[in-house]
Every structure is written in C-alpha cells, then in structure tokens.
Amino acid sequence: MKYSRLSMQAQKLIASVLHLIFLTVMFAGIGTMYLNDNFGVGITRVQNMAYEDTDEFTRQFNRDLNDIFQYIEYNSTFESGGAIDVSKEMLQMTFGPNETESFSLADIISYLQSMGYQMNEDFQCTKVSTPAIDARTREGYIDWAASEPEKHYSYLIPGTRRASLEEVSLEIMEMLHQYYSTYNRLLVNPSNLHFKVEYYDDESSTKRATVYANDRDLTSDTLKTYGKYAYLPGNSVFYDTNLKSIALNTVSALAANNPYNTNTFYLLAGVDTTYPVQDVYSNNRDAFRSMQHYYISGFVLLVTGGMIALLTLLFLLKVSGHKNAGDKTITLHGFDRTSTETGIVMFSLLTIAGFAFCRLALVRIAHLVLPEESWALSERVLYTAVFYLGALLLFFSLLRRYKAGTIWTGSFIYRWSERMSIFFTGQSFTSRMVVSFLAYAAINTSLISLAWFLWDRIYLSKTAIYLLTGMVILACVAFNLWIFYLLFKHAVEHDMISTAIERLAAGETSYQVNLDDFDGREFELAANINNISLGLESALQEKVKSERLKTDLITNVSHDIKTPLTSIINYVGLIRRENIQDEKILRYLDVLEQKSNRLKTLTEDLVEASKASSGNLKLEISDIDFIELVYQTNGEFEEKFASRHLELITTAPEETLLIEADGRRLWRVLENLYNNAFKYAMENSRIYIDITKDNLRINEEGLILPPQVVFTIKNISANPLNIRGDELTERFVRGDVARATEGSGLGLSIAKSLTELQKGSFEIYIDGDLFKVQLAFDVKEKPKPIKPAKTPVASADTVKTSAPAVEISSVPAESSSEDRS
Structure with missing residues (x-):
C-alpha cells in the first residue's frame, strides 16, 4: 500500500511514531558520543588522531614521571639491599611524658592486622573485621613518619601533629602501596x-x-x-x-x-609506541581505538536519527490541523477551542502529572530492572521524555491555533484588552500613560509579592516551591515581555506617523499610512494624517490643473493674436510701398508699426515664458566657453550701451571656463539681462560684469561640491527700486512702476526659468539703487586652452571690452526689447 493512499490520520500516526523512534536513536547517538567523548577535537580529528597525540597519553606519561620520582624519594625509606626491609623503622610517636615509641614496618603490619585489616601482595589494606576487645586505638604526637620522611617533629613544639596510631599506620601503608605498585609496574x-x-x-x-x-x-x-x-x-x-x-x-x-x-x-x-608488551599504555591505546569506533557510530546515529526526526517533525508541522490531504481549512480539537492561556495551563498540568507518574511508578520500575549505577541516567531520560512529550503536544496545539488565526484573538489577554480598550479610546496620551504605568506597577508588585509569599509563608516540598515560584517568575517575565511588545508596537506606530509627516513635509502629498497597523488614539492620528494627505493632494491637483489651463490659455490666445497681428504688420508694409507723401499718414504708420512690433514681441515673450516656466522646452546641451560667450555678448551690446553713455566694465579670469548648457537659451538669458541693464541703468553710469570661479564649495552635510562659474551684472538704477528682488522675477512685474519705458515685465522671469532649466542658479539682489543679478553654473573641468590676450583698460583688474571677433554658431543674432521686472 502506498503511503499517499493512507488516511491523513494514519499518516500523522506513522509520522509521530517514526519521530519518537528516531528521536530516541538520535539521543542514543548523543549518549554514545558522550560516553566516548573527545570534546574540542572534532569528528574528523577523532577519526584520524593517534593515541600518542591525545591529552590522555600526556597525562599518563606525566603521572608515570611523578611515580618514578616518588619511587626514588622513598627508595631509601622502604628498601635495603634491593628489597623491602620490614625491620626498618617507619614511625616514631610520643604518647605521653617519657613515652616515646618507634615502630618498624613489621610492627605496623602486625598492629593493623590486630585492628582487623588485611593486606594483599601490594600492601594495600582493607578492613575485613572488627578488632579484638583488648585492641585499642592509641593517640599521640608524630615525631617522624615514613609517609613524610623529610619532616621531623617534637611534641614540645606548638603545632605538632597529633593523630591516632591507626591513622598514621594507614598513611604509611598507603605510601608503601603506591611505592610498591610503581616498582612492580615499571x-x-x-x-x-x-x-x-x-x-x-x-x-x-x-x-x-x-x-x-x-x-x-x-x-x-x-x-x-x-x-x-x-x-x-x-x-x-x-x-x-x-x-x-x-x-x-x-x-x-x-x-x-x-x-x-x-x-x-x-x-x-x-x-615505545609500537607497544611490544601489554601494559597501561597498550591498554589505553586499545581503549582509545574502541572509543574512536564508538564515537563515529554515535555520530552516524546522531545524524541519521536527527535528520529523520527533523523530516517527520516538518511533515507534522505541515499537516497539523488539516483533516484531509489538500484541505486548506484548519480543524481544531476540543481543547484547541479553549482560550490560549487555558491550553497552556492544561498541558502544563498534564506534564506535571506525567512527572508524578514517572516518580511514583516508572522510576521504581527502572530501579527494579536496571543496575544501581544506571538509576540516575534512567531518571533523567524518563523526565526528559515526559517533558518533551508535554512540550510537543502544547506546541502543536499552539501551531493549530496559529494556523487558524486564534492564538492571539482566542486568548484571554486579547479579550480583556478588547474590553479594556473602551477606557483608552478617546483618552489623551497623558491619561493613557498614567493609567498604563499604574497598572504595570500594580501587576509587577503583585507578582513579586506572590513569589515572596510562596518562599516565606507556604510550607511545601522544595520541588513544589521551586515549581510554583518558577511559574510566578515565568508569568512575571511573560507580562513584562508583553508590556515591552506594547511599548515597541506604540514606538513603531509613532515612527510610522513621524515618517508620514516627514514625507508630507517633503512634498510627497500622495503618501498614505496603512491604518491596519494602528489602534486606539494612534489610529485616529494616522487617519487624520491620511485626510490631510488627501486634502493636500486634491489642492495640488487643482493647482496643477489651473497652471495647465493658464499655460494652454496663454499659448492659444498668443497664437490667435499672432495671426491677425501678422496681417497688420504685412499690410503696414504694403501701405509704405505706395509712396505716400502725407506726413501725417506717415506718422500714423510709424506709430502703427511700432505698436504692432511691440505687440508681436510681447506675444512671443508670453509663449516663451509659458514654455520656460512649464519646462516644455527641448534643450540642446553642449560644451560652451562661458567667458567667450560673455565677450560675444559684450560686443553685441557695446554700441547700444554707448547710445546711453553707459560704460561696460568686465572682470574675468584668464582661463577657459566650460559649462554644459544650451547655447541659444543661454544667449537668451544674457540678452535679457543686458537689455534690462540698458533700459533701466542710470545714464552716464557704469555697468559691471564680473566672472569668477568658486572652487571651495561645501554643502550643509559637509560634502565638497563641484566648482562653479559665477556671472554677476551690476548697475545703478535710474529710478528708485521700491520692490523686492524675488518679486521682479514674477510675470508682468516691472521695477518701473510708472511704466514710462516699453517692456512686458517678462524678461527676468524668462531668464530665471531658462537658467534653472539648464541646472543653473539665478538670484537678484537689490541694495538701495544698486541692482545686481547673479548666475551660477557648474564648471566642466577640461585641460586649459591658450587664452587670447585682451586689451586692458581702466586698471589692471578691470577691462572695457567690445565684441571680439568670435563666432558662436549656436547663438542666433536676434534681439528683443526686455523690461526689468
């Protein structure tokens, strides 16, 4: 019959029996290895090690060396002429004033025989009978004894040893026995x-x-x-x-x-490690080899039994709670439906009953059938087996509860906490902390008092006291671990709430907290955070939608305006070709042409500002020599600045500074800044252009940042500046409040957006009438080319430049009038 055709109940029974059998085999292997141990050596070295390399061999050799020197030390004491001399003096004792006696070896042997001792051929004494009535034990002071031949005493000296004649005689005979054993053996x-x-x-x-x-x-x-x-x-x-x-x-x-x-x-x-004769060394060598075989056999039993026991246990873990093969539902036994604590107490009482049965019945049976030297081991085996069976039954009961999802929900603690949660829900954190601490202190005090009461007031057997105290300590530890779990759970909830707040603050408005991980006040707090997240996300979506509508409106309206505007410009041109002589009509045409061109520029700026702010621009990034581009721009605007008597002063390093940017967009940024300075700078003043390289840049975390090229343009405003620098980069904002100059109010806004699209920074600084704009781009390090010399003016540090003969193909020579925002 195939195993798979058996019912699930039969499979569980067979697996359980096999588990217990091979668990017994495993422990038999452990016992075999324990009785034939070689701790710290390892299974491989036990198999390959020779007896001569073991610590036991070294200890035996050292014992024999000590025995040899003991033999040498007592040779003159016990022998004369190469044999034991029974007539030699072995002891001198003082039993009273003027009562000092000496005893030879023959006297001591005779005395011990009279006291009921019998000696074998190695002078080993054994008590075999009760001494005769007239034999008495004499006591006195030891003057000299063969057991300590180097020491001589006198009963008049304090500290002299007092002993019985029998006691000293036995010591001398024991020393003689050791001496003679060494003599015979070696x-x-x-x-x-x-x-x-x-x-x-x-x-x-x-x-x-x-x-x-x-x-x-x-x-x-x-x-x-x-x-x-x-x-x-x-x-x-x-x-x-x-x-x-x-x-x-x-x-x-x-x-x-x-x-x-x-x-x-x-x-x-x-x-001689060939061991030609049989002695203690050869016997130990044979015993060591037997130990090796037993140790390997025990290891095989351990591995085999442990593996099969583990496999059967894993099978039982898999099928526990399932009534049939392939059935995913969990079937609980009657005692599995009780509360978790009740099940633990029930199996604990069952285990205690098993201990009692072992003590009253099984241990006594073992004493009847086993020798006395095996009693202690058999008791430990029986108690261990009972404990393992009880723990195994409890474990599988808890496992079935876990699979069914009732190990926590079916516990008394869970039910009690559910009923007590009404007192915590809606309460403040402070109130909950106070109540929880008082309950924690009360329960711990009660458990500690109970343990003290058991030890001090209850009069039971030590085993019962130990067992009850252990249960109280276990309850105390379990309670404190449960409290730690609750504290840890609340700490995790607070960390999750803190993480949610941090991510919301960082701009991740769509972040939501999983409410399944919370309860009580933390659940309410997490739910409120989710509501805030939903509100922020909704507001952000509305803002994005509004911005998109604005951009689409600007683009569509600009397109609708450009179509008739183009027709107006074309018809103005056609009218001029008619050779009109009326001065009044020509003035009208000049105004019409000027206003239509301004309207065209404004329309184009609107479209570009919309695209720049939304990032809807395709950039063509390339390596650009920033200093050359600035000189090119200076040349383009030199004549224009001269028309308003503006002096351009440029300070730049004598090196090549490469950046990665879109040449056309970067030219647009510089053009807007120069046009802004042309329109709003005070006449007969100076415009300062500074280019520097910032090498030492460290952020807040202490990390070194790449070097940057910093471009600064400064001028004195012709009109008072009563506006903040950040407001000037907003759309349709102009520093010329009276709007006496032509401009759209979009120039600086476009420049800022284009700069940030190219991963640069754009900052405006206003100090009184001083207007300053600063751009910064990361420098792309490259071997320095030979820099053409520039004509110095004003001073060694500043130069007035005109446009050099440098052609920058990526920068179009187009211009448009821009306004200071």
Whole structure:
C-alpha cells in the first residue's frame, strides 16, 4: 500500500511514531558520543588522531614521571639491599611524658592486622573485621613518619601533629602501596615506558653514581628511536621532548632527589609506541581505538536519527490541523477551542502529572530492572521524555491555533484588552500613560509579592516551591515581555506617523499610512494624517490643473493674436510701398508699426515664458566657453550701451571656463539681462560684469561640491527700486512702476526659468539703487586652452571690452526689447 493512499490520520500516526523512534536513536547517538567523548577535537580529528597525540597519553606519561620520582624519594625509606626491609623503622610517636615509641614496618603490619585489616601482595589494606576487645586505638604526637620522611617533629613544639596510631599506620601503608605498585609496574614487569635517572658524583675520587632505571642501556640517542620521549639534563630547566607538555614539578623533583652536590645528572624517559608488551599504555591505546569506533557510530546515529526526526517533525508541522490531504481549512480539537492561556495551563498540568507518574511508578520500575549505577541516567531520560512529550503536544496545539488565526484573538489577554480598550479610546496620551504605568506597577508588585509569599509563608516540598515560584517568575517575565511588545508596537506606530509627516513635509502629498497597523488614539492620528494627505493632494491637483489651463490659455490666445497681428504688420508694409507723401499718414504708420512690433514681441515673450516656466522646452546641451560667450555678448551690446553713455566694465579670469548648457537659451538669458541693464541703468553710469570661479564649495552635510562659474551684472538704477528682488522675477512685474519705458515685465522671469532649466542658479539682489543679478553654473573641468590676450583698460583688474571677433554658431543674432521686472 502506498503511503499517499493512507488516511491523513494514519499518516500523522506513522509520522509521530517514526519521530519518537528516531528521536530516541538520535539521543542514543548523543549518549554514545558522550560516553566516548573527545570534546574540542572534532569528528574528523577523532577519526584520524593517534593515541600518542591525545591529552590522555600526556597525562599518563606525566603521572608515570611523578611515580618514578616518588619511587626514588622513598627508595631509601622502604628498601635495603634491593628489597623491602620490614625491620626498618617507619614511625616514631610520643604518647605521653617519657613515652616515646618507634615502630618498624613489621610492627605496623602486625598492629593493623590486630585492628582487623588485611593486606594483599601490594600492601594495600582493607578492613575485613572488627578488632579484638583488648585492641585499642592509641593517640599521640608524630615525631617522624615514613609517609613524610623529610619532616621531623617534637611534641614540645606548638603545632605538632597529633593523630591516632591507626591513622598514621594507614598513611604509611598507603605510601608503601603506591611505592610498591610503581616498582612492580615499571621495574619488575615489562613496560613500554623506558626510563633512566642517573646521578653522577664527578668531584669524588671514586666517581660515585646512583642509577634508577628499568633500561640501564638507555642513552639519549637510543631514546629518540622511540615514538615519544623526554630528556632533561641537570644543567637545564627545559626538556628535549616531542610530547605536548611536561609537568614542571618534575624539573624540581629531579634536582631534589640528587644525593650528591653536583649538577651531573639527567633523566631519560620514552614510550615505545609500537607497544611490544601489554601494559597501561597498550591498554589505553586499545581503549582509545574502541572509543574512536564508538564515537563515529554515535555520530552516524546522531545524524541519521536527527535528520529523520527533523523530516517527520516538518511533515507534522505541515499537516497539523488539516483533516484531509489538500484541505486548506484548519480543524481544531476540543481543547484547541479553549482560550490560549487555558491550553497552556492544561498541558502544563498534564506534564506535571506525567512527572508524578514517572516518580511514583516508572522510576521504581527502572530501579527494579536496571543496575544501581544506571538509576540516575534512567531518571533523567524518563523526565526528559515526559517533558518533551508535554512540550510537543502544547506546541502543536499552539501551531493549530496559529494556523487558524486564534492564538492571539482566542486568548484571554486579547479579550480583556478588547474590553479594556473602551477606557483608552478617546483618552489623551497623558491619561493613557498614567493609567498604563499604574497598572504595570500594580501587576509587577503583585507578582513579586506572590513569589515572596510562596518562599516565606507556604510550607511545601522544595520541588513544589521551586515549581510554583518558577511559574510566578515565568508569568512575571511573560507580562513584562508583553508590556515591552506594547511599548515597541506604540514606538513603531509613532515612527510610522513621524515618517508620514516627514514625507508630507517633503512634498510627497500622495503618501498614505496603512491604518491596519494602528489602534486606539494612534489610529485616529494616522487617519487624520491620511485626510490631510488627501486634502493636500486634491489642492495640488487643482493647482496643477489651473497652471495647465493658464499655460494652454496663454499659448492659444498668443497664437490667435499672432495671426491677425501678422496681417497688420504685412499690410503696414504694403501701405509704405505706395509712396505716400502725407506726413501725417506717415506718422500714423510709424506709430502703427511700432505698436504692432511691440505687440508681436510681447506675444512671443508670453509663449516663451509659458514654455520656460512649464519646462516644455527641448534643450540642446553642449560644451560652451562661458567667458567667450560673455565677450560675444559684450560686443553685441557695446554700441547700444554707448547710445546711453553707459560704460561696460568686465572682470574675468584668464582661463577657459566650460559649462554644459544650451547655447541659444543661454544667449537668451544674457540678452535679457543686458537689455534690462540698458533700459533701466542710470545714464552716464557704469555697468559691471564680473566672472569668477568658486572652487571651495561645501554643502550643509559637509560634502565638497563641484566648482562653479559665477556671472554677476551690476548697475545703478535710474529710478528708485521700491520692490523686492524675488518679486521682479514674477510675470508682468516691472521695477518701473510708472511704466514710462516699453517692456512686458517678462524678461527676468524668462531668464530665471531658462537658467534653472539648464541646472543653473539665478538670484537678484537689490541694495538701495544698486541692482545686481547673479548666475551660477557648474564648471566642466577640461585641460586649459591658450587664452587670447585682451586689451586692458581702466586698471589692471578691470577691462572695457567690445565684441571680439568670435563666432558662436549656436547663438542666433536676434534681439528683443526686455523690461526689468
């Protein structure tokens, strides 16, 4: 039967069983790796590492070095003639005034046997019986003991150790046991550890030498043929070794056991890593190899079990809540329809009941069938399994609620907040903050007081107290996290409102706030911002529509005026060809021709102003030498300025300044400015033209801007200027209020619009009767060409110019009368 043909309920059951089985396999792998661990090494190095490179090998080697020096230290204490001497004195104690006794090794052994101890062949003592009635434990002061051969005491000296004879005897036998075990393991029986410690008295006549070794033929050369070695001469404090580390106390121990007053001694120790004999090193090597196999097996179980457990869990996550395959509706169980908090409490109580059942039944069964050393592990496994099952059931219940969209809306907190929201809606922010803070402080105080009451007033078992206190702490943490969520949510709402206001202030009038993310007073504020946005957008659309209608009206009317006006001009020309002799009629024709030409100019200016202000112009951008263009303009207007006795003074740098602009439109700007100066400048005055390059430009953010060429034209007005500079750039506005001169009031407006279309700046400054216009364009950096010399006049800094013989093909030689706005 195919798996897909099974019912959804059967698929869920199979997936759940497989999940638990392979979860058990995964934890079995973890347990196998834990029992055969090599923490910090990694799975690859565990597989490839040799036993000799492990810390355990180094620790065993250092333990053996310490045992060797302990053997050397106690050799003279326990041995005579190469064997254990039971007649040697091992202990001297004072039991009272003039009552000092000495005990040999045989005396101590006899005494311990009388106290019920039994010794094996390695002198290890074990209590086997109760001592006889006449045996008594004697206490006194220790004068000397073989367990500490270098220390000698007197019972008259304060601080002398007082102990029982049994206690000291056991210490001596324990030391003898360690000594004899080292002797048997490293000297009597074959060992993979080869060592030699030699002290040589080269200053005596007999050249005495004392050697402790299990390989007397060992030399520094043969030592290095072994896998691991350590060589320490007496005249050095550093080992010659290939081990990872050597204990530093062995350096001092080598010198401390020197029986001669010389530095001619050394230590040789090495491990034959071919392991020809069976000892602790070979056994540890075999155990390490077994650990490697178990560790790899545990890792395989961990990966296999974890992957399949994860896949089954993901499958259960996908199908949880669905009754049939392909069904998108979510089916809730009976306990899923309760409030979210009720479900959490219910599964928590179910888990607690599972813990109680484990403690009362399953743990006792485990104690009956498992050995005592496995009881603690089995208890942890059972409790972990119960906790995991309870947490898994709760998780899937919450998951089904989440899929159905009821995890929050079905909670008691949500219902309570919905009922309490009536107290907050319509209230001021200050009132809401005060009420919220008081409620927050009250709930936290209640939870903290409850935790204190449980600890101080409730008399239950420690487990129950811990459990109840943990639940209170969990409730306190959950409450504070919920408060943090609300504060964070309100902060996000305020940020969204602030962003909306900033974007509206920046001119984005169509921006709308998503009201689904707001509630309470913030919802009302966001809705009002949206209403403001709609009002601004509506007003802006009306303004754009009005401007478009104005532009269309100007264009259409101008076109309708130009058609009959062209006919009038043509007929005036035809009348002049009739050779009329009447002076009166000729004067009439002059007036008619002058007024019709002015009307034509005004009509053309209207169309151009409309196109310039709306940006409905096609620009032909090219590289223009701005200084050459200014000189060209100076030449065009020099004769015209002279007719009103106006002196043109130009100051310009001796370099080429290129800008990117439309030559025809830029000529139009300069022409309007020069015409404006011609009409309104005071006669017999000067007109100043200044061209500079502004290199150091830094904006408000501290960023360096590209250099600009700045053009300035200044003159003294013939009439008082009682108007602001920004008003002069408006349409049909003239500085000549009496309108004694001819002009349309559009010249400066057209110049400003054309300048801004070419990404330049246009500014008018009025200071008393001083009228100044300033243009600025970004300079296009280019290698400097050779500049033709200009004829200096007036001074070294200023020049009076006429139009140079420079042809600018992109600038038409047309002119029109313009008015100062």
